[in-house]
Amino acid sequence: MAEYATAMSQYRECVEWVFGKIGNLWPFVTDVTRKMTGSRATSKEDWVAALLTNFHTCRYGGVANSYFNTTPPTMQEYRNMYSVGGAQVQGTIAVEADH
Secondary structure, eight states, X not given: OHHHHHHHHHXXXXXXXXXXXXXXXXXXGGOGGGOOXXXXXXXXXXXXXXXXXXXXXXXXXXXXXXXXXXXOOOHHHHHHHOEETTEEOOSSOXXXXXX
């Protein structure tokens, strides 16, 4: 088990880097006072912050790219990799707002 934990530690650090980047780019996401249950659509805010952070990483790279000596995908490649609601993302990405 100790070997597994040691091997996985480098990946755990990378995940922490991503959360740190999200917090640095979008400080409101990590503001605990905004996370009161039922007060707002915090999960949507988190999702949008993560999506925008991914776009930022596509454009400017990130710590994990340097650490693993990789290049991030272009925004077009990233957009084409994922689907939203079971449908392949096409055209512009729209975020559904609460009404």
